[in-house]
Amino acid sequence: MVALRLCPIATIHDHTGTSPPPAAVAMAEGMGTCRDRLIDQSLTARYSGWILEALDELPDNFLISDPVISGHPIVFASRGFLAMSGYAREEVVGRNGRIFQGPATDRRSVMEIREAIREERTLQISLLNYRKDGTPHWILFHLCPVFAMEDGRVIHFVAVQVPIPRQSRCSRSGEREMVFGTCRNEVRLDEDCGCNLAVDSFLDMDNKGLDAEESCKASDREKEKALNAATSILSTMTHYSKLTGRVVCTKRCSSAGIVPLSSSLNISLGRIKQSFVLTDPHLPDMPIVYASDEFxxxxxxxxYEVLGCNCRFLHGPGTDAGVLQQIKDCIRAEQACSVRLLNYRKDGSSFGNLLHISPVRDASGKIAFYVEVQIDENSKGDEHGLSPKMRQLGVVGQVKVAVRSLSSRAGPSRTSS
Structure with a gap:
């Protein structure tokens, strides 16, 4: 069975309720098409076309997501997960995992998952999720990162979900079984939040607002089942990655000198909907370390073709050497510059690139990256009427905020040199 793609459904209207200009519609459609293609290729480009069928044969309940694509979407959902959750594959692929959360999902548990993603580490935690029909169910959530061998960056997250049986999940000594609350003893239910945790076996509203002291912990058997499932999935992904020569591993195992960006920075940058790249001036040949979907x-x-490469692969016979020297001089002087440059696409076609380059400093004031923002001079204008220069400066500002906020708190992956 082939993993289906969820085509984004969006209606664009401004605050007046009128239809958007054709340029805005075309831009939105183009961005959606690019993202859809990235989701389609997320697994097959690295693990070969056989990976989808191989993963579909595994009996476990799991999802695979891609933190590099904007929105950190799900790129694969197993048959077991779909049966457990009640969703169809096309309703899940392309969406973020938050669609399975509900009013009674413990927000502190969600924050722990986000922190594990930011720190790119494995996590096991009990979590209350919701099926498509709205019924809540407890699961043991086992998250693990998948690293690229060539540069050590996180390319996927695997999320195994093992149902926690009712008899083992939430009990309180001296009282009848309870199936609501949080999965951590120190967390309390806030009745002011308006969360109704009613489940079919517990509808006693007199208990609403009680301290959530339930033990809600998965058994050792469930923990072992989740670990074994994750091991099997990662083994399958590793095997098929060897067929393409783009091997993955379960621990950071970079064989190159490039230190990857953190998943947290990747996700923050993915929210910026413009064509741009980040390059690292501290590495030989100043390679690209981040490329946006729009780029x-x-x-x-x-x-995979651009990360680790210098931007010169965009140059061609019509590229002005004088402009290239101007760019080099500005970088050497640690200054921003704006130029018009003839660049070439992969298919050989050329385009006039309105290029803006600016240094990006970390929280300590040192240059961490250079951001290069590209605008095709023949592209349709901005829907808000902003000039190319203003759009580029807006991107630079957003990148600087993302880098500085993350570099102010150290993590296992670098945000600055």
Whole structure:
């Protein structure tokens, strides 16, 4: 069975309720098409076309997500997960995992998951999720990162979900079984939040607002089942990655000198909907360490083809050497610059690139990256009427905020050099 893609459904209207200008519609459709293609290729480009069938044969309940794509979408949902949750595959692929949360999902548990993603580490935690029909169910959530061998960056997260049987999940000494509350003893239910945790076996509203002191812990058997499932899934992914020569591993195992960006920074940058790249001036040949979805759409290259490369692959016979020297001089002087440059797409076609380059400093004031924002001079104008220069400065500002906020708190992956 082939993993289906969820085509984004969006209606664009401004605050007046009128239809948007054609340029805005075309831009939204183009961005959606690019993202859809990245989701489709997220697994097959690295693990070969056989990976989807191999994963579909595994009996476990699990999801695979891609933190590099904007919105950190799900790129695969197993048959077991779909049966457990009641969703169809096309309703899940392309969406963020938050769609399974509900009013009674413990927010502190969600924050623990987000922190594990930011720190790119494995996590096991009990969690109250919701099926498609709205019924809540407890699961043991086992998260593990998947690293690329060539540069050590996180390319996927695997999330195994093992149902926690009713008899073992939430009990309180001296009282009847309870199936609501949180999974951690120190967390309390806040009745002011308006959360109704009613489940079919516990509808006693007199208990609403009680301290959530239930033990809600998965058994050792369930923990072992989750670990074994994760091991099997990761083994399958590793095996198929060897077929393409782009091997993955379960621990950071970079064989190159490039230190990857943190998943948290990747996710923050993914929210910026413009064509841009980040380059690292501290590494030999100043390689690209981040490329936006819109940059890939503009140039026709895949993310795997551009990361680790210098931007000169965009140059061609008509590229002005004088402009290239101007760019080098500005970088050497640690200054921003704006130029017009003839660049070339993967298919050989050329485009006039209105390029803006600016240094990006970390929280200590040192240059961490250079951001390069590209605008095709023949592209349709901005729907808000902003000039190319203003759009580029807006991107630079957003990148600087993302880098500085993350570099102010150290993590296992670098945000600055």
């Amino acid at each position: 890939l759409s503009l140039t026709g290259y895949s993310r």
